[in-house]
Amino acid sequence: MSADFQRRFDDSNVAQQRFISLFLRSEREIFRYVAALVPNVSDAEDIVQQTALVLWQKFDAYDPAQPFTPWACRFALNITRQWIERRKRWQALLDNGLADELAQRRQELQPEFEARLKHLNACLEKLPHLQRSLVEAYYYERANIDSLSKRTGKTAAAIYKMLQRIRQTLRTCVENQVKTEAA
Amino acid sequence: MKLGFPSPEFDDAVAAVCHGSATEAEMQALNELLRSDSRARDEYLMQVELHARLASNTEFFACAAVGNTAFPEPEIQPNLEHKDAIPNNLTTLPSRRIVAKALALAACIGLLAAGIWKLWFWKNGDKAGITSTAVAVLSRVVDVQWGPGGKLFREGSALEPGWLQLESGLAQVIFYSGARVVIEGPAKFRLVTQNEADCPTGRLLVEVPPPAQGFRLKTENIEVVDRGTRFAIHATHSRTEVHVFNGKVEVGSKTIPKQILHEGEAAVVAGNTPPQRMAAMAAAFSSLFDFQERSLAYEALRYEQWQVANAILNQDPSLLVHLEFQELNDGNWTLRNSAEHNRSVEDATIVGCQRAEGRWREKQALEFHTVNDRVRLMIPGEFDALTISVWVCVKGLDRKLNSLVMCDGFEPCTIHWLIRNDGVLGLTVFGTNAGNLQIAATPPVLTLDRLGTWLHLVVVLDGRSRQVIHYVNGTPVGRETLKIGPPYRLGSAELGNWNAKSGPNPAPNLIRNLSGAMDEFELFNRALTDAEVSELYVKGRPN
Numbered sequence: 001m002s003a004d005f006q007r008r009f010d011d012s013n014v015a016q017q018r019f020i021s022l023f024l025r026s027e028r029e030i031f032r033y034v035a036a037l038v039p040n041v042s043d044a045e046d047i048v049q050q051t052a053l054v055l056w057q058k059f060d061a062y063d064p065a066q067p068f069t070p071w072a073c074r075f076a077l078n079i080t081r082q083w084i085e086r087r088k089r090w091q092a093l094l095d096n097g098l099a100d101e102l103a104q105r106r107q108e109l110q111p112e113f114e115a116r117l118k119h120l121n122a123c124l125e126k127l128p129h130l131q132r133s134l135v136e137a138y139y140y141e142r143a144n145i146d147s148l149s150k151r152t153g154k155t156a157a158a159i160y161k162m163l164q165r166i167r168q169t170l171r172t173c174v175e176n177q178v179k180t181e182a183a
Numbered sequence: 184m185k186l187g188f189p190s191p192e193f194d195d196a197v198a199a200v201c202h203g204s205a206t207e208a209e210m211q212a213l214n215e216l217l218r219s220d221s222r223a224r225d226e227y228l229m230q231v232e233l234h235a236r237l238a239s240n241t242e243f244f245a246c247a248a249v250g251n252t253a254f255p256e257p258e259i260q261p262n263l264e265h266k267d268a269i270p271n272n273l274t275t276l277p278s279r280r281i282v283a284k285a286l287a288l289a290a291c292i293g294l295l296a297a298g299i300w301k302l303w304f305w306k307n308g309d310k311a312g313i314t315s316t317a318v319a320v321l322s323r324v325v326d327v328q329w330g331p332g333g334k335l336f337r338e339g340s341a342l343e344p345g346w347l348q349l350e351s352g353l354a355q356v357i358f359y360s361g362a363r364v365v366i367e368g369p370a371k372f373r374l375v376t377q378n379e380a381d382c383p384t385g386r387l388l389v390e391v392p393p394p395a396q397g398f399r400l401k402t403e404n405i406e407v408v409d410r411g412t413r414f415a416i417h418a419t420h421s422r423t424e425v426h427v428f429n430g431k432v433e434v435g436s437k438t439i440p441k442q443i444l445h446e447g448e449a450a451v452v453a454g455n456t457p458p459q460r461m462a463a464m465a466a467a468f469s470s471l472f473d474f475q476e477r478s479l480a481y482e483a484l485r486y487e488q489w490q491v492a493n494a495i496l497n498q499d500p501s502l503l504v505h506l507e508f509q510e511l512n513d514g515n516w517t518l519r520n521s522a523e524h525n526r527s528v529e530d531a532t533i534v535g536c537q538r539a540e541g542r543w544r545e546k547q548a549l550e551f552h553t554v555n556d557r558v559r560l561m562i563p564g565e566f567d568a569l570t571i572s573v574w575v576c577v578k579g580l581d582r583k584l585n586s587l588v589m590c591d592g593f594e595p596c597t598i599h600w601l602i603r604n605d606g607v608l609g610l611t612v613f614g615t616n617a618g619n620l621q622i623a624a625t626p627p628v629l630t631l632d633r634l635g636t637w638l639h640l641v642v643v644l645d646g647r648s649r650q651v652i653h654y655v656n657g658t659p660v661g662r663e664t665l666k667i668g669p670p671y672r673l674g675s676a677e678l679g680n681w682n683a684k685s686g687p688n689p690a691p692n693l694i695r696n697l698s699g700a701m702d703e704f705e706l707f708n709r710a711l712t713d714a715e716v717s718e719l720y721v722k723g724r725p726n
């Protein structure tokens with residue numbers, strides 16, 4: 001193998017590793033950005049995967065002096081738009097400019113989210129055991145609804161309702177924490 | 184449908200969107216509300232953000248490792264088993280998820296970079312059983328139009344003796360002998376044996392590595408016998424051109440006496456007249472050279488992706504041993520253990536063994552051939568579960584039992600992992616009492632057409648869910664209930680051979696050396712899931 005050939009491969013090797021480390025550091029942020037538009041977890045993850053591939057293709061054009069996450073989120077928005085275009089249901093939700101509006105408003109609300117959601121962990125700890133276990137099974141183990149349904153003997157609708165109530169409890173809890181802080 | 188805000192209907196709709204269960208009508212109603220009411224929009228974003236953080240903040244659940252008692256997973260769910268296995272090491276879970284993601288990501292971007300995304304979805308079709316007579320594999324095709332009436336082949340198809348007819352395009356065939364032939368359509372090409380082919384018409388570039396020397400190629404007027412080389416053929420019905428670019432070939436026919444063509448020489452044979460000599464012209468075969476170069480660049484890329492993926496995998500705390508079979512110089516008699524977190528296992532020692540080519544040209548491998556060839560390892564400790572993964576190219580099943588990984592002797596709590604001469608993969612687990620043992624065996628999976636190709640073999644020994652699972656190329660091929668519980672030990676063990684501890688002249692049934700090459704070995708102190716095994720396969724598969 002010629003020295004030049006070797007160097008080119010070494011270079012692309014380094015680039016790949018650099019990309020992977022940057023991407024993994026930003027992945028959470030990119031996921032949340034996408035989830036603001038497509039909140040369903042598995043769909044949002046698909047979009048993030050597709051985004052990763054596009055980002056790698058465009059990685060040559062990335063300026064390391066600039067922060068990675070905003071650069072990545074611009075592509076994520078485009079991929080999300082393309083993804084929505086092929087899905088009528090999601091179009092119904094995000095049409096008439098709502099997608100852009102949500103993405104922009106989410107940026108503006110960041111400080112408020114931070115102020116509230118920094119209490120999320122403490123609020124999770126306060127959940128009764130059963131609720132906490134369900135959150136863990138759904139969000140962390142990513143158990144699908146059928147398997148949760150089998151494990152608990154409850155219907156899918158009942159589990160969705162439980163999850164919804166748990167999120168409402170957490171929502172109320174973080175608000176109360178913010179109020180306590182202010183008092 | 185119309186939504187008010189605040190209202191229980193609004194909350195239900197937001198929840199349904201989060202769960203992916205919202206109807207189109209609900210989504211449309213939300214769209215209208217969110218565009219007209221900024222308070223509703225902000226509340227929507229807040230609820231969605233909370234949901235997204237629950238889904239993305241793995242550290243919330245770092246303590247989940249002690250097991251989810253209210254919603255226990257089904258018995259054979261390996262996730263929980265593995266959590267139970269390491270209750271004191273709570274931080275490893277999220278990092279393992281990251282490692283798995285990084286692995287998948289590295290594999291994805293590599294595939295994309297190579298422009299072969301479609302291969303991601305392509306599964307190598309299993310060739311039928313032990314009676315297979317395949318002699319080659321179709322390794323790559325570009326823009327191929329197959330001729331009318333001929334068979335259609337896909338990349339990765341095993342090829343039995345018979346005709347390949349190309350109207351146009353390029354195809355690379357790798358014979359099991361190792362000879363690689365790039366064919367440019369229009370061409371008629373007949374596979375005869377592992378080391379022989381006919382080509383009445385067409386253009387070919389043939390590359391023959393040393394083990395395949397003697398590769399024979401017949402056109403209508405001549406026969407070309409390779410003597411270790413790279414050469415090209417342009418054949419039409421009455422005329423054949425042979426160009427030699429490296430090494431030499433022998434050209435002859437019934438009416439033309441044999442003669443040698445050397446590097447840089449070419450000959451034209453028309454009818455029965457003696458060959459007309461000229462200089463070899465690479466330019467006339469540039470499309471074939473291009474194709475070959477691209478294949479090689481692709482191979483180099485796959486090799487590189489494998490290295491990147493390994494750098495990430497080596498951080499996995501459950502990885503006890505990782506032998507990558509790199510830096511195999513003649514003077515070097517050790518294999519480095521590159522698992523970062525487990526320094527308790529020393530480097531492995533090579534005894535005998537030939538250095539050979541691995542899954543990719545630049546990848547090294549060790550070839551086990553004689554009864555002396557072996558790699559010795561010392562792995563201290565006791566385990567509840569183990570996963571062993573190897574990449575092997577089995578040349579033949581010469582012994583009744585052919586060793587993959589075997590602990591010395593028949594010690595209590597140890598294992599023997601091997602291939603039986605009928606292609607069955609087997610794991611023997613020894614219990615604490617003498618004579619107490621169990622053999623977990625698969626159906627015959629190492630069929631003849633798989634000999635000589637690189638295979639990913641994995642066995643998972645899971646003492647918690649009490650099962651043994653075998654995998655070939657990422658796919659489970661056998662699951663068996665395990666009667667012998669943990670702990671399991673390895674201690675002194677060998678790859679590719681077995682130390683029966685029986686004295687200087689072992690009985691024939693105690694000779695269990697492997698005939699074949701190995702170029703990667705991994706040992707984990709936990710049971711990998713189906714998905715993780717499949718990721719390991721994707722990380723390492725040759726193309």
